[in-house]
Amino acid sequence: MVEASDDHPSAAVIYDRVRQVLPGIGFATVYRNLSALVQAGKIREVRLGETSQYDRRVDRHDHVICGKCGRLADVEFPVPPGALAFAEEQSGFVITDHHVELYGLCPNCL
Amino acid sequence: MVEASDDHPSAAVIYDRVRQVLPGIGFATVYRNLSALVQAGKIREVRLGETSQYDRRVDRHDHVICGKCGRLADVEFPVPPGALAFAEEQSGFVITDHHVELYGLCPNCL
């Protein structure tokens, strides 16, 4: 599998990369395989604006997004023990998962 | 302004609602006004999957999303004091804002 590199590429970027190895490939195939990988739990899809980015890490973690260049990086955001219970109480929802998005500027853009 | 009701409507829902009052309106106008309101800081845009939802609350807060019916509700998610600094240290980013998305089931769907 050519997918799941070490950054957070969008479908378009993955399509370009794959084409360097398999020049005749169509984007339908790329999208199909990405969906299959997501479904199979091999990669994770992260929506950023109107496009999807793909993350090889499938364990629970959070993301920082650079407001200038759009770069997305993994982070661990420590959640206090009672926070989820507090949010459940407030909302009446039963919470099964969560994702923190942090916004700022990346080292390169600073 | 007919926009900014008390739930989290998508552009399509807002378009339908506005059309009940102004039957001849086009969606271009609705989108234009929504963008203007967002730009002016009067409402907030929250992306949920492929569509945008609009939130009359513009202060910092978080959201719970029902995995079954897609309903979105406001919540306050308490962030521990050192968490942002910890994430900055990890990532090298300077963090200016954050947003927590909680996933689960809403009271109706339970």
Add this chain to the structure above:
DNA sequence: ACTTCACTGATAATCATTCTCAGAAAGGCA
């Protein structure tokens, strides 16, 4: 060799959103 069947690439279709552009409405002013 023959059938089956999953997989592929090209292309059309879809969905949300944005752009374009001619016309309408609103305001200013002599």
Add this chain to the structure above:
DNA sequence: TGCCTTTCTGAGAATGATTATCAGTGAAGT
């Protein structure tokens, strides 16, 4: 009031990301 300018609007086309369709290819089994 009549004219000009500017802004706003609606209709529809255009865009960008993604998904569906569909005939063709190739491997696998018999």
